[in-house]
Amino acid sequence: MEMRQKFRYAIILLMSQIALNCDSSGELASKAREKEAQGNTAEALYYYDLALRENPENFTANKNLGILLAESGEAPGSAALYLEKALKKDPKNPEILLYLLEIYLLAGSRDETETVLKGFSESWDKDRESLARFLSSCILDSKKNVSERKRFVENRIPESNPASKRLFVVCEKKLYEETSGK
Helix, strand or coil, X not given: CHHHHHHHHHHHHHHHHHHHHHXXXXXXXXXXXXXXXXXXXXXXXXXXXXXXXXXXXXHHHHHHHHHHHHHHCCCHHHHHHHHHHHHHHCCCCHHHHHHHHHHHHHHCCHHHHHHHHHHHHCCCCXXXXXXXXXXXXXXXXXXXXXXXXXXXXXXXXXXXXXXXXXXXXXXXXXXXXXXXCC
């Protein structure tokens, strides 16, 4: 009887520790988001790192840290690592896919770009899928598509996400700059 009680106590203690770690990781990610919203990037990075030390699978921390690093442009490899981890939890997330697309297109990585395009094809956001295919074709293959470009400009689709907006500018400069003034 006493052995059973000790066993129950050990299980309860273990479960409460797991719950505490999950809450702790979530709280740290929330603190990081607060710091990021205040413009304190260094502290945000610190709290995201702590959250991921507590729980390496924390979706929010992986996604937000990946985006923060992608936005900085300083660590695209690390950004891709965190975004890929987040993508495993939400494989159809268009925001994550767009940031990964930016990283892989700018690196000239065709295989990774194809993987991201496949992710778009399985998602519900067909406008962003067609934008992703347009940007890939423009940046990697130097192919113009004037009618698609016009549709995106008129509907302001690239402006819905900072990564797609930056990629659209790269495409514009690469292929359309001489025609954009006419």
